[in-house]
Amino acid sequence: MTELAGNLLVAQSGGPTAVINASLAGVIQEAGKHECIEEIYGGANGILGILNEDIIDINDEKAKTIEGLKYTPAAALGTCRYKIDFKKKPEQAARDMDRLFEVLQAHNIRYFFYIGGNDSQDTSHKIHEEAVKRGCEMRVIGVPKTIDNDLPHTDNCPGYGSVVKYNATTVMEVGIDVGSMATDDGSCCIIEVMGRSAGWIAAGTVLAKRGQPANPPHIILLPELPFEEEKFLAKVKETVDAHHYCIVVVGEGIKNASGHEVGADKTRLDSFGHPVLAGAAEELKEIVQGKLDLKTRTALLGYAQRAAEHCASLTDSTNAFACGEAAVKAAVAGSSGYMVKIVRDQSNGTIRWTTGLQPLGDIANVEHLIPRDWISEDGFLPNEKFVEYARPLIEGELKYPMDGGLPKYVALDKSRIEKKLAPRS
């Protein structure tokens, strides 16, 4: 393999996680070790910024800021939900791809890393294929990122362990709180977490039980299984009869038997055409209060769960950093068209995490859901197989500096490189 000399471009895409910047730090710090990589650039706000030739000079950043990315939430380079969509908008997509290669070639980009979820891996795949088609020598590697944990072939997705650690901590704390107020009247608390079609996030809160069946959460509603109101109400009643209270966790995307989302607000669509969801917990609250006459409160953790760096998993952060490092190593060694994956090695009884490579073509448009046999027969709780899988992902606490009682996160200076092209038409 001949050494490929040139510049590196890294960008972040989609919803941020607590560890998306750890992957960025992995890319940047590893890139600094390779002489063939000349300049290190970052796309501002993902592919959208690259199309606008809006590019950050990362070599201009302080080393301690890059180090601080390991414990800083959100997307330090900025992110976007823009997608080069060959299916729905083929003409725009073709124009975008032309423009993208104009920008990449103008700045001699030979290494391209995109940190993101399913859609971003699809984008990386398209860019890799296009580079091959154009005979443009460039190495493209996808770095996995999604709290949804729905990418195939990787043991887990960076971001997932941290969202589970925060959500399980929160459900445990809320559970103790509500349990301490439990009197004969009974009460119910419904906590809504993210997860549009995969229930990994909701399922992860089962760790709050710490192996004790009586501990909350008592019911976890997963988008993988149809919501059945009568069975649900019977389970709530059974739980309140036993414990005087019931903690329910619900994934935002749960659907009834006819496939209608319980909490969908169909009046709004996001930029990908998905309906904006916000109301599963409120909908369930109305059902529980109306049918069982049970005092019910809700919590909707929203963006707080994916941004909760203060409660991030060290295991998750370490794996996220390793994915960034591995992407650069693979590219320098000559690979292109792969996504880095996390591999679990449990051969010696203790868990060791390594990384591997999976062709990007295997990733795009494949959604990894929770296996049915990882869920209890009645569908209301993940079982021991799930717990065995998820428990190691939340281990270890990330260290971060404090200032006046609040975490002290870093921010990039984001000085821009000079534009060489006319504005995007």
Next chain:
Amino acid sequence: MTELAGNLLVAQSGGPTAVINASLAGVIQEAGKHECIEEIYGGANGILGILNEDIIDINDEKAKTIEGLKYTPAAALGTCRYKIDFKKKPEQAARDMDRLFEVLQAHNIRYFFYIGGNDSQDTSHKIHEEAVKRGCEMRVIGVPKTIDNDLPHTDNCPGYGSVVKYNATTVMEVGIDVGSMATDDGSCCIIEVMGRSAGWIAAGTVLAKRGQPANPPHIILLPELPFEEEKFLAKVKETVDAHHYCIVVVGEGIKNASGHEVGADKTRLDSFGHPVLAGAAEELKEIVQGKLDLKTRTALLGYAQRAAEHCASLTDSTNAFACGEAAVKAAVAGSSGYMVKIVRDQSNGTIRWTTGLQPLGDIANVEHLIPRDWISEDGFLPNEKFVEYARPLIEGELKYPMDGGLPKYVALDKSRIEKKLAPRS
């Protein structure tokens, strides 16, 4: 003052906080130092348990469990919302008071400590007055507790510093997250926090700005000021024009000019006859989306905020413990009919916290709101005077043990003492 020998009864009331158990630990550990205090008992689920003669033998608990109360959320003894209500239910209240003294005398209770908010201080006051009237020698001291921070005469209320630390951390993290996704389209995120009539909790999130006007939160809606839709929408628009995103924090109890609660669900009342509130953020979201066509997400922190021990303030916890200790010291020294208050001493440039005593008669039914001159002229943000007040309350991080990636909290064994009376009729 003659020494009063006898037993001690402590109970917890109302909504838990992250530090209500620190106050309990303060009572218990201080009580152990005084020979005149013979047995240490806890009321299970507040006054309700005491009426049912449902009493926990605290001397049966392990010392390390008592120590662990300093970092354990929720009400370790159990709590209730039951109120001896002389105004609305005078006959029931008179029967309750007779029963209460039956229980107190059957177990030779000479020291009574009730840890709670406004309603509980009122209950303590009534019990103190009744003891005097009956010629029953007993020392009654109220220990302050409320995340709402609305008790008068105390610098702050135990529980408040911790809820502010967690909420400000959360708003800061969500703010960085949403800011990192900010593109030309603009977006809005509305975070609902607790606070029915006092806006202290919502106001506290201003600390997330860390003195930078451009930092989120950009708008804080306080229940103290009437909600004006047009001015609010203009402020959101102005903020999005400047920053491409807008973070709004709203106290659950905000009201419009005619006094109607924006998020009230009037179909449900809690056991005190208050309407159950849950929807201010959702209501505002509909307004922002409908009038400004701006993508808007919400978060509703609910009970998570008051239970968030993992992000509690060491200053708050230390003060809460000191309040418990001070209550016992005052009672042993002969005082009765007081609430312990927290006193801020800033005489040497650094802040020192001490405790004092305030007659319970000064506390009941007085609600301490944010002074108008601590809020900006346009009403959308607390000003520097508020920041100076609130900032010291979130300082310091509470230490707690971890187990498998989750905090390891304690629970009391709660062995009950033998009942001596017939069941409550």
